[in-house]
Amino acid sequence: MYNLFxxxxxxxxxxxxEEQEQIKKYLTPKKLRKKQYLxxxxxxxxxxxxxxxxxxxxxxxxxxxxxxxxxxxxGWTISDLFSFFTGEPATYHIDALEDTELxxxxxxxHEELLxxxxxxxxxxxxxxxxxxxxxxxxxxxxISLPIEERYINFTEKYPDIVQRVPQHMIASYMGLTPETLxxxxxxxxxxx
Amino acid sequence: MYNLFxxxxxxxxxxxxEEQEQIKKYLTPKKLRKKQYLxxxxxxxxxxxxxxxxxxxxxxxxxxxxxxxxxxxxGWTISDLFSFFTGEPATYHIDALEDTELxxxxxxxHEELLxxxxxxxxxxxxxxxxxxxxxxxxxxxxISLPIEERYINFTEKYPDIVQRVPQHMIASYMGLTPETLxxxxxxxxxxx
DNA sequence: AAAAACCATTGACTTTTGTCAATGAAAAAG
DNA sequence: CTTTTTCATTGACAAAAGTCAATGGTTTTT
Numbered sequence: 263m264y265n266l267f268x269x270x271x272x273x274x275x276x277x278x279x280e281e282q283e284q285i286k287k288y289l290t291p292k293k294l295r296k297k298q299y300l301x302x303x304x305x306x307x308x309x310x311x312x313x314x315x316x317x318x319x320x321x322x323x324x325x326x327x328x329x330x331x332x333x334x335x336x337g338w339t340i341s342d343l344f345s346f347f348t349g350e351p352a353t354y355h356i357d358a359l360e361d362t363e364l365x366x367x368x369x370x371x372h373e374e375l376l377x378x379x380x381x382x383x384x385x386x387x388x389x390x391x392x393x394x395x396x397x398x399x400x401x402x403x404x405i406s407l408p409i410e411e412r413y414i415n416f417t418e419k420y421p422d423i424v425q426r427v428p429q430h431m432i433a434s435y436m437g438l439t440p441e442t443l444x445x446x447x448x449x450x451x452x453x454x
Numbered sequence: 455m456y457n458l459f460x461x462x463x464x465x466x467x468x469x470x471x472e473e474q475e476q477i478k479k480y481l482t483p484k485k486l487r488k489k490q491y492l493x494x495x496x497x498x499x500x501x502x503x504x505x506x507x508x509x510x511x512x513x514x515x516x517x518x519x520x521x522x523x524x525x526x527x528x529g530w531t532i533s534d535l536f537s538f539f540t541g542e543p544a545t546y547h548i549d550a551l552e553d554t555e556l557x558x559x560x561x562x563x564h565e566e567l568l569x570x571x572x573x574x575x576x577x578x579x580x581x582x583x584x585x586x587x588x589x590x591x592x593x594x595x596x597i598s599l600p601i602e603e604r605y606i607n608f609t610e611k612y613p614d615i616v617q618r619v620p621q622h623m624i625a626s627y628m629g630l631t632p633e634t635l636x637x638x639x640x641x642x643x644x645x646x
Numbered sequence: 647a648a649a650a651a652c653c654a655t656t657g658a659c660t661t662t663t664g665t666c667a668a669t670g671a672a673a674a675a676g
Numbered sequence: 677c678t679t680t681t682t683c684a685t686t687g688a689c690a691a692a693a694g695t696c697a698a699t700g701g702t703t704t705t706t
Contacts, residue, residue: 329598387579405629406521437597
């Protein structure tokens, strides 16, 4: 059940068996059906979710339109960290794009782990550092690259997302309309 | 010299006087003249820099054009974290927009502090968490809000940047040409 | 198995943004 | 103090992206 979670954890911070057992006590498994919400805007985000299996999206709704800010496939972590840390209402929705298995760290578990498990703080620090770096690179390519390049980079970096997620959601993630993305794909196909 | 640095540090993680003295040993002060580089693309980023005084920008160059990805005024922290943590060549430039006073944490200092000062890891974790949340909100508004709103939000959130930084740099930060930003400002002025 | 919902593509048209060039004002350099 | 350099604005035009509407093919639901 927690295989992938601990595999990724150990890649960042090697754990002894005892430490692993200790941490396991604080984890909560959860299954989500396709289209089911993990978080709705306005609710307080009470968990950090690790994806063992399946796919999720995180998105904001503005003027009735959905703007996807993140996907999460197996091995990824997803949450509304602002809401999680401040206790303020969430500004994002998170829901499942496929039937999904999650490992949840609740806020209480998070705080206990920080107190009792020094390696958990290191894990969190590295997790967020990596997320920050990835986000900064995404923002940079958003600002500085032409859309064709951005789409090519995306398909090369996340071929699994391209396969499993509808194109209009990828358009949303890139800040485009579905029509525009469709036309860009056509242009790229003709290049060859 | 390190006043603001420790003020911000204590806001995140309260320190005893001894801890503060201990940390001080690892810090390096540095002054930068306007237009001077802290980091050039291709070099390895060896420091995390805290701004005691002055202003910096971090930017990528693509097709001969500068794309600003971050500003840093006093109280802010700036670095190319990807390069800093991996030792790979930096993909960004950082230079001073005004004469600037910095507090540097070198890579060696960083690693020593992590080993010897538990509160330093907490400080880093919180620092990066906040940076991540801010970046995610910026990306969200980039994708989901019309440019007028984005500019208004920017001026409300960072009035000091608007005052101290040339407009064409703010345009760059927003992913626009200077002409477009100028027209947006005109449109907003006429609204009233 | 049939009906409904979802999805990608395309065309015609509108709106937004970028590009190029010119101007005048302000700031920096000598 | 004078000369450059930098900067913001504007106009005319080109390119890019969005909007609306329609089509046909999938997939999902019943």
